Amino acid sequence: MKPRARTRIKGTALLAAxxxxxxxxxxxxxxxQADPTTCGTTDVAAGKVATASSVNGxxxxxxxxxxxxxxxxESAQGHDPEWIQVDLGSSQGICSVTLNWEAAGAKDFTISxxxxxxxxxxxxxxxxxxxxxxxxxxxxPVSGRFLRVTGxxxxxxxxxxxxxxxxxxxxxxGNDQALQPKACAGGTTGGKVxxxxxxxxxxxxxxxxxxxxxxxxxxxxxxGEGEFSTNRHAVLFLPxxxxxxxxxxxxxxxxxxxIDGDTGSYADLVNGAxxxxxxxxxxxxxxxxxxxxxxxxxDGQASHQAMPWAGGExxxxxxxxxxxxxKINPIQKATDADIASANYNASDFPGAVGGxxxxxxxxxxxxxxxxxxxxxxxxxxVAGNLSLFPAYGGYSSGGYLANSKVSGQVISGSQQxxxxxxxxxxxxxxxxxxxxxxxxxxxxxxxxxxxxxxxLPTTPDTRDAPFLYVTGNQYKVxxxxxxxxxxxxxxxxxxSAGRSLPISSFFIARPSDSVQxxxxxxxxxxxxxxxxxxxxxAQAIQVTRPDTVVxxxxxxxxxxxxxxxxxxxxxxxxxxxxxxxxDAGAKLSPSLIEIGDSHGNGHSPASASDPTTLIDVFxxxxxxxxxxxxxxxxxxxxxxxxxxxxxxxxDHGAGVGWTQNTANTGxxxxxxxxxxxxxxxxxxxxxxxxxxxEGGTTVFYQxxxxxxxxxxxxxxxxxxxxxxxxxxxxxxxxxxxxxxxxGLGVYSYFNQGLDIVEDSAIQAPTRSGVxxxxxxxxxxxxxxxxxxxIDGAGAGVRLAAAGEDAxxxxxxxxxxxxxxxxxxxVVTATLxxxxxxxxxxxxxxxxxxxxxxxxDDGPLGPQSGWQPYTHPVRISxxxxxxxxxLDQAGNASAPGSISAK
Numbered sequence: 001m002k003p004r005a006r007t008r009i010k011g012t013a014l015l016a017a018x019x020x021x022x023x024x025x026x027x028x029x030x031x032x033q034a035d036p037t038t039c040g041t042t043d044v045a046a047g048k049v050a051t052a053s054s055v056n057g058x059x060x061x062x063x064x065x066x067x068x069x070x071x072x073x074e075s076a077q078g079h080d081p082e083w084i085q086v087d088l089g090s091s092q093g094i095c096s097v098t099l100n101w102e103a104a105g106a107k108d109f110t111i112s113x114x115x116x117x118x119x120x121x122x123x124x125x126x127x128x129x130x131x132x133x134x135x136x137x138x139x140x141p142v143s144g145r146f147l148r149v150t151g152x153x154x155x156x157x158x159x160x161x162x163x164x165x166x167x168x169x170x171x172x173x174g175n176d177q178a179l180q181p182k183a184c185a186g187g188t189t190g191g192k193v194x195x196x197x198x199x200x201x202x203x204x205x206x207x208x209x210x211x212x213x214x215x216x217x218x219x220x221x222x223x224g225e226g227e228f229s230t231n232r233h234a235v236l237f238l239p240x241x242x243x244x245x246x247x248x249x250x251x252x253x254x255x256x257x258x259i260d261g262d263t264g265s266y267a268d269l270v271n272g273a274x275x276x277x278x279x280x281x282x283x284x285x286x287x288x289x290x291x292x293x294x295x296x297x298x299d300g301q302a303s304h305q306a307m308p309w310a311g312g313e314x315x316x317x318x319x320x321x322x323x324x325x326x327k328i329n330p331i332q333k334a335t336d337a338d339i340a341s342a343n344y345n346a347s348d349f350p351g352a353v354g355g356x357x358x359x360x361x362x363x364x365x366x367x368x369x370x371x372x373x374x375x376x377x378x379x380x381x382v383a384g385n386l387s388l389f390p391a392y393g394g395y396s397s398g399g400y401l402a403n404s405k406v407s408g409q410v411i412s413g414s415q416q417x418x419x420x421x422x423x424x425x426x427x428x429x430x431x432x433x434x435x436x437x438x439x440x441x442x443x444x445x446x447x448x449x450x451x452x453x454x455x456l457p458t459t460p461d462t463r464d465a466p467f468l469y470v471t472g473n474q475y476k477v478x479x480x481x482x483x484x485x486x487x488x489x490x491x492x493x494x495x496s497a498g499r500s501l502p503i504s505s506f507f508i509a510r511p512s513d514s515v516q517x518x519x520x521x522x523x524x525x526x527x528x529x530x531x532x533x534x535x536x537x538a539q540a541i542q543v544t545r546p547d548t549v550v551x552x553x554x555x556x557x558x559x560x561x562x563x564x565x566x567x568x569x570x571x572x573x574x575x576x577x578x579x580x581x582x583d584a585g586a587k588l589s590p591s592l593i594e595i596g597d598s599h600g601n602g603h604s605p606a607s608a609s610d611p612t613t614l615i616d617v618f619x620x621x622x623x624x625x626x627x628x629x630x631x632x633x634x635x636x637x638x639x640x641x642x643x644x645x646x647x648x649x650x651d652h653g654a655g656v657g658w659t660q661n662t663a664n665t666g667x668x669x670x671x672x673x674x675x676x677x678x679x680x681x682x683x684x685x686x687x688x689x690x691x692x693x694e695g696g697t698t699v700f701y702q703x704x705x706x707x708x709x710x711x712x713x714x715x716x717x718x719x720x721x722x723x724x725x726x727x728x729x730x731x732x733x734x735x736x737x738x739x740x741x742x743g744l745g746v747y748s749y750f751n752q753g754l755d756i757v758e759d760s761a762i763q764a765p766t767r768s769g770v771x772x773x774x775x776x777x778x779x780x781x782x783x784x785x786x787x788x789x790i791d792g793a794g795a796g797v798r799l800a801a802a803g804e805d806a807x808x809x810x811x812x813x814x815x816x817x818x819x820x821x822x823x824x825x826v827v828t829a830t831l832x833x834x835x836x837x838x839x840x841x842x843x844x845x846x847x848x849x850x851x852x853x854x855x856d857d858g859p860l861g862p863q864s865g866w867q868p869y870t871h872p873v874r875i876s877x878x879x880x881x882x883x884x885x886l887d888q889a890g891n892a893s894a895p896g897s898i899s900a901k
Contacts, residue, residue, distance in 0.1 A: 038170045039095035039137070043067070045086045045147070045167040049217045052084045054159075054339045061085075061336070064165040072102055075151070075159035076339055082160050083150040086167065087213055091115055091177075093141030093170035097124075099149065102161035103131045106151035111136065113144025115177040117211045118244070118268050120148055131155060143175045146213070193238065194473045197503050200510055202233050202532035202554055205283075208240030212268040212294075215242060219272025219280075219296070220335065227317060228624045228653055232277045232532030234554035237326065238470060239284040243270035243293035269294030273335045273360060274321045277532075279554045279579070282325040283470045285478070285493045287381045287404075295332035296323055297368045298375065299359040300390025314359070314394020315370040319646075320555055320581065320618065323369070325467055327381035330367035334360030361391045365408065372397040373646040373680045373702075374581075374618040378465055379491060380404040388430075389413030398702045400644045400678045403464050405489050417745050419678040419700035422459055422486050433776050433811065436700040436743030438677070439487035449813035454743035454774040458485040460697055461675040463613040463641050465578045466551055468503075469493070475503040477527070479549055479576060482611050482641070501527060501549065511556075515539050522548060530556040530580060538562035540594075546572040547610070552579035555618075559625075563587040568594040571637050574610040581618045584627025584663070586655075592619055592629050596637030596671060606639040608673065613641040620648050621663040621684075626655025631665045632684075635674055638693070642667075642676040649683040651707050658685070658708045669693050676701070683707060686717070687731040691739060696732075698741040703729040705758060707751045707782070715756060725787070726758030734846070738769040746789075748797070749780040756784035760791055765846040768888060772817045779810040789814040818845065821889035825849045829883055829898040836872040837898055841885040849885050856880040856897070875900040 045065045052061035052073060059074035061084050075082035097111060111124035123142045126134070147167055151160040193207045204218050222233035270292045274280055282290030298321060300314035338360040362368050365384035368391065369377055377400070385408035389396045396414050402421040412418055412430035425442040428435075431451035437443035438456040446455040463482040468475060471493075480490075480498040493500060507521035511533035519542050522528060528541070532554030538561050543550060550567075558566035558580060566582045566589075569575050575595075582592045595612060606612065619632045632647045647666035650656050666681035666688050673695040681688040682704045689703075705726070709715045717724040720734070729746045732739050746761035761777045764770050777786045777797050785798035794814035800806040825843040832838070841849040854865035855875060875881050879900045885893040 039141075040168050040170065042168070043166040044088055044092060044169050045165055048089060049087045049214055050084060050165070051213045051217060052336060053082045054079070054336055059161070059340075064162050069100060069163045072161050072163045073165075074104075074161045077159040078157060079159070080154060081150050081152045083148050084160075084162060084165060085117075085146055085148040085213065086165060087117070087211065088145050088147065088167065088169075090172050091143055091145045091175040092167075093173040094138070094144055094147065094167060095141045095170055096135060096137045096168040097147065097149075098133060098135045098164065098166040098168075099162060100133045100164035100166075101129070101131050101155075102163055104154065104156040104158040104161040105129065105131045106153070106160055107155045108153040109149060109151045112148045112150065113142055114146040114148070115144060115175060117146045117213050120146075129155075141170045141173065143173050145176065146211075192473055194470055194475060197475055198508050199234070199553065200531045200533075202231070204233070204235045205238065206235065206242070207238045208242065210242075212243055212270060216271050216335075219270075220337065222278050223273050223275035224337065225276045225278070227276055227319070229276060230534055232534075232554040232556060234279045234281070234532055235272075236468070237280075237282045237290045237292070239282070239289040241291045241293070244268045269331055269333060270296070271333055271335060272296050273338060274298045274323060276320050277555050279322045279324075280326070281323070281467065282327075283468060283475075284325065285469050285471055286491045287325050287379045288327045288491075290326045291329065292326055293329045293331065295328060295330050295362070295367050296326070297332055297360065297362070298323075298371050299334075299338060299368055300370045300392070300394040300396070301359070314390040314392075315396035316372055317652075318371040318396070319374045321371070321375045322378070322555070322579075322616065323380060324376075324378040324465075325380070325469070327383065328367055330362070330365055330382060330384040332360065332362035332367060334358030359391050359394075362387065366411075369399070370394075370396050371399045373399070373648070373682075374616075376400045376402065376616050376644050377404055378402050379467065382406045382408070384408045385411060387411045387413065388415045388418060398680060402644070402678075403489055403491070417700075417702050419743070421677055421699075422462060422464075422488060422490070424489050433778055434700075434702070434743055434745040434774075436774075438699050438742075441488050448774040448815055449776070452774070452776060452813065454700075456699065456742060458487045459677065459699065460485065461608075461611070461641055462486050462677065463576070463611065463615070463643065464490070465615045465643070466549055466576055468551070468553070471500075477501045477503065477506065477529075477549065477551060482609065482613070503529075506549075506551075509535070511535050515541060527551070529553065532556055534559060536561050537566070538564065540565040540568045543567070543569040543575050543577075544572065547574035548572075548576075550575075550577045550580070552581075555579065555581050557581040557583055557624075559583045560585045560589050560592065561587070563589050565589060565594050566592050569596060569612065569637070571596040571598050571606065573607045573612070575612040576615070577613070577617060578615040580616075581620065582632075583624050584619075584621040584629045584632070584661070586626045586628070588628035588630070588662070590630045591632065591634045593617070593633045595633075595635045595640055598636055606637045606671070608639045611639040611641050612637055613643060614645060615643045617642075617644075618646045618648070619666070620650060622655045622661025623648070623650030623653030627661055629663045631668045632663060633667045635667070635669045635671050635693075638671040638673050640671055640674045642674070642679060644678040645676065646680040647682070647684075648680075649685070649706070651683050651704075656708075658706075658710050658714070665690055669696060672696075675699075681729075685715075686727045688727075688729040690731050690733070691736065692733045694736060694738055696736075696739045698730075699743065701730060701741065701744040703745070704747045704749065704780070705729060707749050709750055709754070709756045710752060711754060712756060724759045726756070728758070728760050728763035730762045730764075732764035732770060734765050736765060736770060737767060739764065740771050740773075742773045744772065744775045745778065746776075746786070747778045747780050748784060748786050749782045750784035751782045754783055758784075758786045760788045761786050762790035764791065766791065766818050767845050767847045768818075768821050769847075770818075773815070775814045775817070777812045786812075790817050793817050821845050821887060821891060824891035824893045825885040825887045827851060827883055827885045827893050827896060829881070829896060831875075831898055831900075832872075835874045835876050835900060837875060837881050838872045839869050839883050841893070843885075843887050845887060845889075847888045849887050851883065851885045853881055853883045856882055
């Protein structure tokens with residue numbers, strides 16, 4: 001039964017078709033009641049998409065249309081006006097609207113309708129209302145698909161609070177309009193929507209016919225997962241233009257206007273905050289094929305500090321999300337959930353919005369992507385500025401940007417470290433400890449450490465991520481070719497840039513599929529597309545054929561359940577693995593990802609022109625669930641590219657502790673000519689990275705040492721017969737002759753209250769072919785210290801004492817190691833009783849030294865008679881043995897001599 005009004009209201013009809021409900025104590029009645037045989041008794045708003053200008057806490061707009069009078073929508077507190085809106089799904093003849101206000105309801109309010117969610121017509125105004133149920137009926141049905149109730153004056157100082165919004169109609173009236181957004185940036189791409197090939201219910205595909213309210217509802221639903229949720233989501237936009245700012249870029253509108261629900265400059269913006277386990281991507285061949293007016297953003301988490309600018313963790317745990325293949329005209333506003341979670345008192349901070357300071361605030365023309373690890377931006381065109389840190393200065397710790405264009409300025413703010421690859425930016429502003437650029441047009445000049453910019457003109461070896469796109473009304477996957485010495489953006493999908501694979505060449509897997517079924521498909525020649533979800537298998541996924549593509553949608557997660565690896569490849573060329581996460585299982589796995597089955601050194605058939613590549617691959621040991629491994633990722637094949645890798649032994653979450661989520665090493669490289677671009681490895685119990693292969697290159701490395709070391713004895717490196725305090729984070733094997741690394745940061749936070757020491761953050765042989773450029777160590781917090789940056793070089797870091805310069809004591813920079821060899825070797829000679837002379841040479845570089853000698857038993861020229869020393873030489877009588885040594889840099893020791901007498 002349709003509820004009747006129980007309290008009185010006063011109002012004025014604004015249209016001839018609208019009738020004011022009569023006021024008076026008791027039931028309200030319309031002066032001309034609509035024909036009950038025409039006005040339906042079914043609430044057509046029930047379960048429909050509802051949105052609002054703001055929400056408070058969990059009291060979201062959907063609560064007003066859920067059919068439950070025990071739930072409610074509540075707006076932000078202390079602010080007028082506020083609105084709630086419902087999409088009825090099609091144009092209806094609206095004959096009656098019932099509102100059930102809580103005590104904190106509307107004193108004055110209006111009702112408006114629209115066919116397109118953009119152009120609203122006011123059909124009713126009520127004044128001097130009281131709490132309770134109110135029914136508004138109309139002489140003649142008013143037409144509309146969208147119905148909006150706007151509160152203009154509150155009964156109480158709090159927000160607006162509405163239990164129920166019920167709408168009754170005469171049925172569809174045929175007045176539907178196309179719901180394509182206004183073309184603010186070049187028009188909307190029309191055409192037939194391609195058939196979904198079976199991506200599953202966790203992949204949302206948006207086409208240009210969707211109203212902005214529905215788009216934002218979908219984004220809000222996908223972005224609401226917790227840090228260790230098991231749900232996964234992908235939100236994909238078909239080519240087109242989405243959202244509108246009524247022909248402006250929002251620069252002439254105030255922040256307050258869009259919070260007010262102003263229908264001018266801030267009308268109909270695409271607005272979504274990307275959350276955990278959410279991938280948002282365009283489905284165009286170029287990022288510019290999908291234009292979003294508004295913002296798809298990642299914001300700092302609401303701080304509980306005394307004031308919004310006091311820092312706090314904020315974005316330190318903004319992991320496992322991505323944004324790619326879109327163009328954004330940034331006009332960013334806070335989401336409802338963001339506004340509800342902010343908790344600063346407006347009386348303390350004048351100008352707070354609705355009593356809050358939401359993190360989603362951003363100046364006009366600026367997009368926020370405040371993240372830490374495992375949150376890449378790829379193939380993004382930002383038509384404005386890009387901020388990489390939370391709105392109020394909260395902390396953020398590392399991120400990745402590749403193959404993207406930012407027309408304005410990138411503002412790094414509190415970002416502690418960041419890697420940008422093969423992109424174009426207007427300018428860069430900011431630095432903390434380690435900002436690394438390779439192949440970036442517009443990057444700041446090399447200046448490490450003041451400020452700490454490491455800038456390479458090109459990227460040595462690359463392959464960009466494969467991506468799903470639509471062409472000719474068909475889904476395909478484009479797989480870019482590998483490149484060398486690359487720079488700037490490359491958004492081409494021509495044959496010269498890569499290969500385009502039909503979706504029919506992929507086995508589209510769901511978590512319900514068995515690993516046997518997946519491996520059979522791979523063995524038969526199929527590529528693999530993993531849809532969102534968790535894949536728990538007792539055996540590894542096996543990739544045995546060259547040029548196989550394994551592509552994840554929505555950050556799918558592999559979990560080994562029986563002590564095996566999650567994924568293994570054979571020694572074959574061109575395998576591309578992109579967009580997956582691997583969780584260690586409770587039963588210890590020797591490794592989680594294995595690339596190749598031979599130990600490099602020229603034995604694998606890998607090709608430099610078609611390298612196996614891992615892109616956006618993230619590994620976790622603990623955190624999501626208890627897990628154990630010895631070495632998380634093992635690379636045995638030669639010519640492998642690792643692009644944006646985060647290998648993480650969890651420091652928080654489930655199953656975390658020194659004896660619980662046990663894991664020795666995050667990455668072991670045995671293959672030759674392996675390149676790592678954006679390498680993040682953290683908290684493992686021994687070396688974070690062990691590099692045994694020749695010819696390795698790393699561009700940007702970020703590593704935190706384990707937090708939870710229980711005592712020094714448990715963290716002492718005794719390998720090779722030595723005894724070193726702690727394990728070096730980045731370890732290049734003593735046998736390696738060539739290796740290069742740029743932009744490395746190693747950080748300590750020993751949190752067990754003990755004075756834990758690490759001798760060197762980086763350990764490598766001292767050879768001219770092994771070079772490190774731009775290194776930093778940092779004492780973050782806690783206790784203990786790092787004694788040297790690398791192999792006895794570079795200052796130590798520790799907690800600054802009172803009166804000390806914290807920046808000088810807690811941060812250490814080293815621009816190059818070992819640098820050019822300018823020191824000659826040293827030779828010693830030992831004469832035995834039997835007349836044999838033994839020559840021993842030492843050098844500061846671990847490289848072969850040539851020792852020369854001559855026996856002077858008569859007049860000789862200064863350079864005559866020299867020969868290589870290979871074994872002890874016997875002298876007697878008047879013999880004098882002259883000797884010297886030459887290192888590979890041409891440095892000569894001072895000549896020495898020893899006589900037989």
